[in-house]
Amino acid sequence: MRVITSVLAGLMLTAAVPATSAFAAEEAVGLVVGVRGEVDLPARAIETGTLPGALTVDVPRSRVAAVADELRADPAVAYVEPDHIAHAAAVVTPNDPYYAQQWGIAKTRVNTAWTASRGSAAITVAVVDTGVKRQPDLAANLLPGYDFVNSDTDPADDDGHGTMTAQVIAATPNNGAGVAGICWTCKILPVKVLGAGGSGSYSNIAAGIRYAADHGADIINLSLGGSSDSQVLRSAVAYAVSKNALVIAAAGNEGSAALHYPAAMPSVLAVGASTPGDARYPWSNYGASWADLAAPGCNPVLNTAGVLTNFCGTSSATPFASGVAALLVAAKPAATPATVRLALEKTAVKLAGNWLAAGSGRIDAAAALSTVRGQAIDVTGPAVTITRGAASGARVASTTPYGVRATDPSGVTRLELYVNGKVYQRVAGAAYTFAVPAWKFGKVVRVQAKAYDRLGNARFTPTRTWYR
Structure with a gap:
């Protein structure tokens, strides 16, 4: 962007x-x-x-x-x-006060993906959880929802888990408050299926999944799960998939390879938790046969009291993946859930340890977005070379011509020649010969060229140093 x-x-x-x-x-x-x-x-x-x-x-x-x-x-x-x-920003840096602590954003290149997609109000992510509190950082993106625990239309959060999950996905960025959600303008559909203790029945969860699918959810986030398989959950997930929703679920926090449901269902994208160093958090479940993707497992959020909290667990990694998936759908609404899932998995950064499905790894938002769009996000400056001029170490007494040439897929707009660290001359175009009068500078002359492309990306040549 x-x-x-x-x-x-x-x-x-x-x-x-x-x-x-x-x-x-x-x-x-x-x-x-x-x-x-x-x-x-x-x-x-x-x-x-x-x-x-x-x-x-x-x-x-x-x-x-x-x-x-x-x-x-x-x-x-x-x-x-x-x-x-x-200038096209190579990365986007929101002004939210706790953004600097959100290490996962840069690690997964979400801030690079933001140059091409920041979400859309047309995209809905259902948070099927403990409900969502209408906090200032979430209010603009929060839709009406439903409470299956108390059977009413007020999905307020009496636990805090769902509110933190929603913040990872869509806390309003760049508003000078709180943290930056991954999908800037995506809507959150709150569906309460877990009570104040963070637990709930499979039947309520299944009802919540169906409700989300019937109310236009593009992505259904399930930061929950249990150790038992279930036909009622399988039926609900199949129904959501038939409604073109991508279902994303937490792999679980037992540090085990044991299957965790609904994450272990083949039609669900199962998310494990990775560290800043791209290792598996020891409490994250794993399994090459069923864990599909890794995402940052600790993310700062504000709890329901408005206090900064480090939200850790596969419950935190899952909304991170959901937020990135929402960016992909916003960038290309025609992309199917299968396309989005494949892009997330196949562009992921491979991790050591064989704890994820073969061919997958830790999420890379920029690479996945480029794949879905069919167009790379250009954050690279032109290839620029000095084609003629005094070589490094040469002694020069007179005016010296320096030929500079640059190429870039998006086109080169400008060349600059730097002499002793300052711009000596600037011209439009992709090729030029600069004349550098040696007598105007000191006894040591350092020359470097710089080229800009149409998106504002720039790159320098190595410095050439010569003497008078």
Whole structure:
């Protein structure tokens, strides 16, 4: 997702022209000039591109104000403004006060996935749990639900488990409060099937799964389970799958390979818990025959009293996976649950220990999202090289030409040459030859080139060092 910093974000320079001697030792600044007709450019301005109703020019930094005033005095000029630069953030960093403690976000590249998808209000994640409290950080994303424990329409949380689960999925990010949920605008459907002690009957859980499926849940989060298989649960899960819901369940916290239900059902995505070091938490259940995916098993949340708590367990890993799945569905609503599940499993980072299904691993949100979209998230700068110029260690006494060339799948917009750590010259385009007058710098001269692509990603060449 592009972060737009000006109305000119979509305007790209279209051509590069050789710099005159006026630019030989001074950084160029780009201006956009709105035109009503033919414009006579001031002597110190070099046209670099044309746009509908405008043109772009480069001007020496010391002459920007004077050239702008001269252009504005021309009746054929409608406006003059800087050619601002828009950047696509390689990662997104919300301002929530406890975001820095959410290690799982960066570990799984959720913050990279956010550059392409932050969710959608059209996506519903059902939290089939102890209910959900209407906290400030959740209120905007909370739908009406149902309480199967007390048989009423008030799925309030008298335990806290469901509220913490919902926060991992969809606590409102970037609001200066609490934590950042993974799916920024996804809706939470609260379905209470567990009581104040965190336990409940299989029949209530089955009823809750069916209710979620009937009320449009795209994803059904089950941070619960038991040691016994059950036909009533299997029937409910099959019903949800028939309604195109992806059912995701906790593998359990006994530190055992014993099957845990409903997670162990083949049609359910079973989630184990991984550490910051990509190991299995010792309390997480495991099993190459049935544990499908790992996700961060400890996530900071606010409890029902509003106090920061470290929410740990496969109950915490499961909503992490559900939040990422919701990002995928939001990015491509036509993606089927099977497609989303396959993307999560096949792009996961492989882990040691053989505790997960073969071919799976720890969730990688950015890779899974790229797979579902069929388009990679570009956070890589152009391939840029210096094609000619003095080699490192050379002695140079005169002006030295430096050829620079860059390539990038999304297109190269700008090249910069740095001399001794400062921008020496900036030009539009993907190839240029810069002239560096050795006599203008010290006895040690360090030269480095930098290229930008259309998404704002950038990359430097290695530094070349030469001497006078």
